[in-house]
Amino acid sequence: MHETDMTKALIMTVRDWYESQPHPYQIDKVHLLVGDFTCVEPASLAFAFEAQTRNTFLEGATLAIKSVPLVAFCHHCDQEYKPEIGLQYSCPQCNAPMEDIRSGRELKIDHIEYSNPEPSLSLN
Numbered sequence: 001m002h003e004t005d006m007t008k009a010l011i012m013t014v015r016d017w018y019e020s021q022p023h024p025y026q027i028d029k030v031h032l033l034v035g036d037f038t039c040v041e042p043a044s045l046a047f048a049f050e051a052q053t054r055n056t057f058l059e060g061a062t063l064a065i066k067s068v069p070l071v072a073f074c075h076h077c078d079q080e081y082k083p084e085i086g087l088q089y090s091c092p093q094c095n096a097p098m099e100d101i102r103s104g105r106e107l108k109i110d111h112i113e114y115s116n117p118e119p120s121l122s123l124n
Contacts, residue, residue: 003040006107007048011058013109018057025114027061035068036085037104042067070104 014030030049034040042065049063073080074091080102083089089098 003044003048004052006040007045007052010049010109011052011056014058014112017112023116025116027058027112027114029062029064029113030058031064031066031110031112033068033106033108033110034065035070035104035106037070037101038107040107066110068103068106071102072098073100073102075100 010030010032014027018025018027032045034042034045045065046063053059053061070083070085071080072083072089072091074094074096076096077091077093079091079093081092083098090096091098
């Protein structure tokens, strides 16, 4: 399950950003772009994120995953097309092999939603 390793890398990236901030924030949601051609299972990624963020600075944060379709460009036909993953990768018009992938390999943080935590009340 490579989603576990990907989640560890994601958490490390968010931690680097979090630790560079001048004030602590409450991270509410992490938005990801995940390409269809990455072979990442969104449900597995979300499960791994929830499990690995327990008792961390990300506890309670959610993961929002936006799927990015696989789009290729055929230089012979001068057109974009959407290959059928696992079935048809070549150009549907001229059958040229898929050589120029325009989208679908993304695996990146799009943005992070955060808020200022409520100040702690002192009972002294």
